[in-house]
Amino acid sequence: MSHLLEVRNLSKSFGGLQATKDVSFTLDEGEIVGLIGPNGAGKTTLVNLITGVLSPSAGSIVFRGRDVSRQRPWQAARSGLARTFQIVQPFPQMTVLENVAAGALFAGAASSRAQAEREAMEHLEFVGLADQALRPATALTLPSRKRLELAKSLAMKPKLLLLDEVNAGLNTAEIDKALALMRTIAARGITILLIEHLMKVVTSLSTRVLVLHHGELISQGAPQAVLEDPKVVEAYLGSKFAARLAAQAQETGVEHV
Template sequence: MKQAGAVLSVKNITKRFGGLVAVSNMSFDVAEHEMVGIIGPNGSGKTTMINMISGVFAPTDGRISLRGRLISDAAPQIIAREGVGRTFQLVRLLPGLSVLENVMAGAVYGHKRRWGREAEDFAHSVLERVGMDAMSHAPVSSLTYIDQKRVELARTLAGEPKVLLLDEWLAGLNPTELETGIELIHNLRNEGRTIVMVEHVMDAIRSLCDRCVVMSSGAKIADGTTDDVLSDQDVIRAYLGDDDA
């Protein structure tokens, strides 16, 4: 779906790994302040798509642009400095550093590249934003799983991204943690952030996303409002099989 004033544009993106086509001719735009869900069955190419937007993989074909500037040929650190921040399916923290130091790393290497006391003060403000400032001097090894996720999110936010990519950020949480996580993302959405989230938790998709892009076997099969997409027969068939569609 073409979005007016797109911040992020994905155009005819294909990714091949040898003879395997993981993503095939994907195109979608994300408008400023929009929250878009990328959904689909396991193995449909969602994380590969996120990896290409963030620069982990280079596309085999196609173009990805941020505010009209080509980023699909850039290294991950360059894309991060241009303003694309992400979290990972499996939390990736710097184990030898404290909570505060992990988040300061995001400020130092992020979009605005803050240093010294400025980076420290900004890291504290971001930790407060995610409810973790009281544990700023704790080692990350002492944290619960959801608190590790919060620190990783804070580190990403400390980079001040123009586009925030959440790759199954809610995965692995118990029901209480899930409620906390959804509320946190909802608050980020209400701040007007531009967010792309890969997610399997349909309650989160329904309550958070303005639009959904649905992938199946590497290709886009639907793109539209969340309500329309989740009632689409092709989408139901992709998730549940022909007998349930």
């Protein structure tokens, strides 16, 4: 069976700095895969490579059976690759509705502005922002901007959605709402690659986890197995977290924190 995405021996250097080194993995349709690692591990660089923001120094990216290693970001968006950004930056001179309609019009194949706006309203209803559609995007709170970012990405009709720390800065209730949205998105058949630092989010959502450290993929597999991997404990989690995780699993049978 062919994979939705194949990353093959992907490397990226900036002068003498090796941001990613010989990274290989696959994603299949409908998966939610977590991508974790310390700050500076190369996670955002990897997403930038997949979405055409950067070109690889070596290796290849195959999406839906086609080599997309050298595509530009607009080509990635139109091919079914969408992403959110860690620092949300809506189009400041546009309304909430216009922000989402832009994604539908320029990457989601909407045939007219009217159709784009109709589709945009559907996505805003899905993320809970329909009542703020006509507000300036800059007037939104951080949690609402995060949901706007998600709506913009969904308007592009992605096959693969790359989420870069969409839960950063949110409180517990807001994170729970975000988790529900992501589960619903995956249920629609959209594959999700999730960059995340919150282990609760990673372990409760992901079918598999990838771990980057110093640009290298040091572990991948089922969440519990990865979080118990000595290399991951040493590089990222720390012995105290590993001991707490093991104790919780023993006492309650719950795999996530």
